[in-house]
Amino acid sequence: MQFVKDDMAGKKTDSSKQRPPKPAINEADFQASIITRLREALPLLPSDIRAERYLHLKLGHHEVTVNGLSEQKKGLKGRSDVVVFRDDKPLLLAELKAPNVPITDEDVAQGLSYARLHQPMVPLVLVTNGDQESTRLVLTYDGSLLSHDRTDSDGLNKILSAASALAASSVDSAIRGLLGSEPAVWKEIINKWNLEEISRRKGALGDFRRAIAENFQIPREAVGVVNGMLNKGAKVVVLHGPPLSGVTCAMAQMVEALTFAGCIYIDSRNAGDILQFIAGRLSRELSIGISRDDVRQWLITGQSLSGLTLLIDSAPSSGLEELLQLAEANSLHLVFGMDSWSFESLRMLPGRAEETTLGRLAEEVVLTELSAGEFEIACKLLFNSSNAVFLPGAELVPDLRSPRHLRIVASQVPPNAPRQIRKTESGDEYITSNALPPIPGVKMLERASMLFGADAKLKHDLSRLASAFLTDVEENGSDKNRMVETYGVPSVDPDILERALGEQRIERLSKQGMIHWSDTRTLGPRLVLRFPELLAHHVSLHWTTALRSADDEMILVVLNRILQHSHIVPYGDLCAAAAIIRIDNDQRLALIFEALTEYLPEESWLREGAVIELLAKDKKGIRLHFGEGMNERIPGDMQPWLVLSHLSAFPADFGDDGASVNMKIFAKLGNHEDLIYRPSPSNFAEFPGLHSHEVPGIGSLLCPSSGIVEPIMQAMYSHASWRPKEFEQLVGYALDEELVFLAWRLKTVASIVKTSTDSQISDVAFRMDQILGEWWNRMINTSIPKEEALPDKS
Template sequence: MRSFISMLPIVGNITHWPLGRKRLTMTITKLTEAPTEADLNARLDAAIKHALPWLGSESVRRETKFKVQIGRASVPIKNDSGSHEARADVLLYFGDTPLAVFELKRQDLNLSLNDEKQGLSYAKLLSPSPPLVVITNGADVRILETHTGSPWVPETPSEQALRDLLDNASKVAKGELKEAIHTLMHDSPAVWMAAVREISKSNIEALSGSWEDSLCPFVRGWILPRNATDVIEKQALAGQRVSLLVGAPLSGKSNVLREVCLRTMVSPTMGALYLCAGVGSGIFQTLADALNQALSWPVTPSEARNWLIQISNQNQQKLLVLLDDIDPGDSTSRRELEELLSDTFGQGLFVAIAVHESGSEQLCRSKNMLSQSLIGMKAKVITLTSLSDEEFKSAQDSLAKRHMLFTTGAQYSAEMREPWVIRAVSAHVQARASHLSKEAFASLPPMLSLRLIAEARTRFESPELIRYYQAIASALLADAQDRDRRAPLLLESLHTYVVRRLTLGDYLPSEEINRLVSLGFVRPAIQSDEPVLYVRLPELVASELSKKISKEIAKLLRNGIPEAAELLINAAQHLPLGDIVAAQSVMDCMADTGTFPYDLIVTLLDLKPTERPVQPGTKFGLDFPGVGYVMVDYLEGGKVKFKANGEIITADVSEVDFGAVIENAHPWTILSHLVNRLAATRTDGDGVIVMAPYLIKEIGDSELLLRRPGQTLDSRRAPMHDLQGGAVVCHHAGFLEQITYSTYEYLAYEGRGADALINEVIDLDSPFLLSRVHIALQEITTLSEDHLSQWAVETLETKVGPALAKHIDGVCE
């Protein structure tokens, strides 16, 4: 039996990793592998003897492979014996001191000025710098001084003359160093590809942190594989000039660009350059800063532009420029981006831009908004939505390598298809999972719960940060009450924390909003023609929302229970993570007032969910990932009309296939989160009521699926069995509903102490309740605690299993 250890995820402190500036250092590393090829040795022996006949062979040794360190970029210098140039680059030593960069060309090739420039560049970038560069094809010989580039003409060629030259060798001037880097960055693909990879590595490292560092977009040493990465690579290889990677905030756009960098790290034909372009200084300035910082190559934006032009017109290698966090409203970045797509730049340049949906629309439209921009005409859009089934399986495999496994049913959870949620629930688990034995695994929850808010309150304790998020919560609540917002913005606000900038301005001054932007807590964008801000740290937003709502509930409970229940239901309906926010509000209210709102709980329980068929004339508005706002209109005669982006599509289906909608589900989904949090008992006419088993029996008996649907078709799927009077979740599917997971938590805590509840469930003989209890017990059988797993096995085999079989025999094998 596989061992599982249940753990609760928490998240830690925020860490900032600033980019550091380092001075240029050049080192030589020996890479020679013995024995070298005999023919190369023979040619080199003959060429060295011919070029330096007065130098004793016992005084000279050579390295046929070496590398130079340009800033942080390590560039190997290898012999190009397979190329049309057939050049061998060798480093000669006089004793233990570097003497010369020795370039041996094919015998039938003439020596050129480019040969001299490359040899001098290598020599200047080595430390210590060899004083000579020797270029020969075996017949012609040129010996140049590294420092001046002039021919070396000693009065008497001898070993003593070499010793004098070594003693008097000057340090390379800064301007000459820049020229040396310039030469190799323009003329040597091996150099510029290694350099751009180093820049990407440095930029990514600056944005990387631990699992707990939520403001760092990257987890150091872990990545979530996405299908969009394949699409970007294929488009680049196919000759596409620009691709737009479009997705909602926290959908993982930055991680896709990072994955492109990692997958092309050793490619012989592609080098990926990752740049954060959202600082408002323009693309070429951002590139110039990166080249200066990573390579100590001080170039201007104009020089950086010219470098891109030359690289893009090379035939064999391709540069992938990956622009993250670009501001579509920045006129400089937009103008330079359109220039990158012009004929000035060649086919060796590919640009991928990560941008939000509204930003994509802005980039693809001309300034007058009446026609397509150059970007819109040339770009291919790659839409990044929630994880598909294939991507979720990749996430499972990746986490399993770190001894973490999702609890059964997570694949059907809408929340678990979001990258930020996977990271949040894995944050604390991974620290302990890394110390488990090979056979043991830490379990990840199948869905989000109140633990998310508890962990946020543990992690985020800065009074200043809390003050900012209190203001954001107030603005979100104000926006939620405004039903005049345009439909796309209103629908997006149901699953994403997005606030209108104008509304937040009522709670924070402009300079503090700008500070939130600069610190990365909010990201500005345009949605429905309005300036909006997308808020990071959703768990902290949910925490502050619940605090504010709890205070309103406390006021309403003094006057009327129905009004308090209505407030909770509205919060659950109109806020992201609404059921969790509403449930936490009840807990906060209890903590603040010191009272148990029994009447509120009963009122919510009395609001039983119902189902009604969709009738002709019904209209729905949907925020569909990858499409945007979709209006669905059900017509007479079994027709359904879909309207999106100005296009109308009509489908013919029967009215029977219109389906049904579940209404009033939120009261029970709120209570599902509270099952194990309401420890109180209540005495009424029927005796003492213990809340947890009472709620499990009442809510667990529902014939309807009690969960919030996801944004993707994959997460909307639910394996169900139709029975008389309703439908049950397949007992092999795992946890799809919070009430079932809360039942699992209760039974796992009580163990044999829950036998009385099990017996009541058997007596009630409800297939819906039995199915939920069966799923909970199945999970307990996998736990490492033997006394629990053994009890669960016995209970399934002797009680719950046979009782459920009477209802589902012939329905589910």
């Protein structure tokens, strides 16, 4: 069942029982009907008059148009407001009430407010219900009553000449009267406010100074949840999420979603006291003095502001308690948008286990990472605006569900790439598009630093913060409790941080939203680092310095320590790769590449009695105990090869044998039987699952439909796009040597490269895909008994 808001009563009514809309009246019938009623009230009116149903009001800088025939206007039925013109000049504002409806002083005051604010001003106000005895005719400029016999031509001319006598105080009174009683006026004003405020926060996709990206607005499901809560009578709702999770975007979407009543979007960071902000803005834009008490009184008395919702972006710096009291008294609804840490700090009294008023009243909605449906919409937006598509496997990458990461990726896509339908040599058709690698690469860390941490003083503070974090890792990294408690939520010991930064820097980073306090089960209070990618970037800079300053005998010792610590540092594999790629000493680089390539993961076995602890961001202490008969092989540490996978995404020089360094890495790592993959930290319920096929005589093979989930496969894709001839050579090498795992990875890559916008590259990929498909058909059919043979499909 749907509900709509009744402006007068502020109650929910069943929309299915409302009357169907009346058919629109044509202009001729309208004129005849209105003028007939006017002449019933004022028989001496001249014949050369016409009526206009729209009232054009001037409120300071705002021009508001009110439909005088609207049944929703002021919530009063059986009443129409029209302006009567003579010689194209406004003559009379008429309030035509239904027969037998008494005329009140309030009706006259309302008419005077309209007349004084109309552009141009209307000199006369008529309020009539069809009964000449009760009909009132008043002068607009002083509100005095006129006799009906002054409405002939001579009398009207005298009245028109005196219209300029309207005093400024009358305008002030008219504006106050309308704001206090007329919903249509308020609605028009706040709609313009909302449009202006949201426009100020909009910018280009790559302009991260603006919270809202134009042409890349992903409809958030949380908006519907908030809307539903308000519809059910919620007084206060708090929408919160991690930093840069899209709270502001969702608040802007709520402006359009809250159609049943008026709403005002306010960025509280620039507003201070909310009621004073509204009063000040009204005063500036309407050119009259509106006080904070005026706004408060309008809210308390309801009338025009019945059902108003304030959408407050960020927690207000003052006046919060009063707003909450007004909400509790049903004078308004409140929706706050803020980050989760701010909400946690506001919902409880400091140092006490007692809720604040906000904590008691608020219904909370958590703005989580993008759902599967929201991510699908984001992908469509990218395709429609930039002809860009993520490579298969993107749905398995948690980073892409983060709005800030997704916007970083989207901002680097060239706009308006041509979309073409092409054919291969064999006649197969395909559509060209910009391909977006799904797995974050080394450049992501630097890009994030440029966007979110470019201030010189902040850079220095973050560098010191990264140094303190590494000290904590060095001293406590082997502590099992630390690994569990800080998994996916990087934090640092406050004592170590205070020694490294001092109280002033800590306070500065806290005010900038870079760190916040948190309590843990086993480690006690810690300072959480809220932007892991910024921490990782500055850690990588420290590691680059360490690698450059180490002598030749110590370089591998330093490298091993970096690899060990990279398990704990957020984006540790990217961080280590970024540190290495900056080294400009070719001899040292060659030594590092050789050490990483020669590394071989040592497998282990989980047998009876073994206990492992699952690492999740939200659930701690989940242990698996292995019972009798268990004998499960566990792949070795993949971190060195993950680092090497990221490094292989950069084109390297050719070796003495004519093959590039990239080719040697692909040949070695690409034929490993286990996935060279480490899932990003996620919540327990969101652990990724990968589908694989068991092939007798070969082993477990990742299903090709999974797409690109390994950094090494993404590097192969990039290399095939740069050097298609080398990709062809790599396929030939894999098939000649019967390297099944390398051939399987190359088959997945070839099937994706086929859609390249470069016809030369796509032609090579089509041929390699066909060759690999035929080879795999033979391989599978010879590996499986004839009666179990798979269908002849590539």
